[in-house]
Amino acid sequence: MRRSHLNALAARHPALFALALLVISLLINVILQPNMFARDTLNSNMRVFLPSILLTAGQAIVILGGGIDISVGGIVSIVNTVLATRVGLDGSPEKMWQFVFISLAAGLLAGAINGFFIAYLRLQPIITTYATSFLYAGLALFILPNPGGGIPAQIAALYRDSTPLNLPLAFYIIAIIILIWLYISSTRYGKFLFAVGGRAEAAYETAVPVTLVQFSTYVISGLMSALAGIAITMLSGSGNADIGNPMTLNSITAVVIGGNAMSGGIGGVAGPLMGAITLGFIQNIVSFAHISTWWETFVKATIIVVALAAPGVINLFRSRRA
């Protein structure tokens, strides 16, 4: 009786496991970094996590809709190089905001290109976004062949040191994302998204605009990638064409740790956001635990694999006993 109750709960809230992981990693983090909740420490953690959080939110939408976006890192790089080369270290704030606007448009365009090929030409998402990731990463490298450039320090500080009401800026942004998601998932579009991700053919037969929904997920992902690019540029203050590269696979792992099914149609956005924060904590734990540098990658990857395997292991034992 109790077991079936647990099962039902887990099926209803795929993010429950992500929440458990988040709490565990948070606790370990607090042990290793006792001043974790001090305003400045919290802020310096959260501002590092925020770019991945933004990227993960976009990736979550794409994966919910049954796709995958490998080009997100390339879009981050484009935005980073555009801002670093066009605004410059001594640029005016007006110029910065002007190029932030242009960056958002670039992200939307890049996402629309992905969406066009995948939704309208019906190409396979993984290979299409892989191809466009080369286009985007190449373009970023073309804009800025060698790391350099930057944005004015006072604008970077706006991102780095803003703590309204003594809370990190990232908290507000996360809250906004979750509120928007709660609104979206209650609309007709939200229902369409789950239907398309669940089974596109069935959705098509029930008059869901499948193509348009698929297209839109990539546009959203492009926009979120551009936001992530702006965030990481304000965090680092400088330009590097390879900055987005390692972020892509990280965002996909975060979505899965967050309880979303890779095949689409199951999950949400809150879980993946917790997944992204958990991955950040894991990185922190590995660096704070004084593990030898040579072992860091191995330990981190093993923790991630264990985290991915845990729900499966629990299910395995439960079905054995039942």
Next chain:
Amino acid sequence: MKRISISPPVAALLLAVILFLLSGFLPNGFGSDLAVAQSQATNILRLAVFLGVIAAGQTLVIISGSEGIDLSSGSVVTLTAILTYVIVKGQDEKVLLALLVSLAVGGLIGLLNGAGITFLKISPFVMTLGMSGVVTGAILIINHGNVSGKVAPVMARLIARPLSTSIPIPNAIIIWLIFGVLMWLLLERTTFGKNLFALGVNRVTARLSGVNVTGMNLATYALAGALAGFGGFLLVGNTGVVFINLGQPFLFPSIAAVAVGGTLLSGGKGSYWGSMAGAIVLTLITSLLTTMQMPDSVRRMVLGATLLILISIYGRQQALRQ
């Protein structure tokens, strides 16, 4: 109106030939010098061998369907290349041992992938991605920045040198041809091959028709791992040196080679001939761009655009309306 249908492997091969002939017109191309053209062609084929062998395992897991993919192959290649390098230490008699170790280690990693995917229900994309991180971590621990070792003279003779002075075909190409025939036999003439395609088309019907789906899945990933291990063994025989990032650059091209060769990324349909042709096309494009002395940024963009065009031609999925 009758549509002209041409099988993807043939189309890819034709494209390779046309591209190669066109490359003769480049300022520093082979022009009318047949001897140069021949040596250039053999060189490109020789380079394609390694991508081709690594793409073999990828072909198997992709045909097996259910989002099958192996993102750990790049790091497995690096690992077995390093193991071979360390075990052989320049001694001819240790080569066989190194080959067996490479196959066994690759197979074991593949088996772990398969176990996670089959029993713990982790999606192949993230399972193999996580495994890739673990293997990379293991490489860092073993490697500690530098390894001492050496490839054996017999390996260079068997892999890098030509068959004989009168026949200027490198042995690697001959190994690849034999390998291709074996892969064809495996896919088209064995029960394993038949079951693999059955798995890719529909797992439920495969199970109902008496296919051992669990066993097949484990075997496919183990075999894919072993083939990646073999790829690492061959690769180090050609390069003669090892480094941490040896295998990773082959990872996504191996998936692209499979896609360009007309194997459906959703599984159930494909051939190894296609992947071979795909490997040749991709290697050709990469080396052409290098010969043309394009900067890295332009090279990436052209590669991405070409890939996009190739898959737009025949990588399209069925329309929703049928």
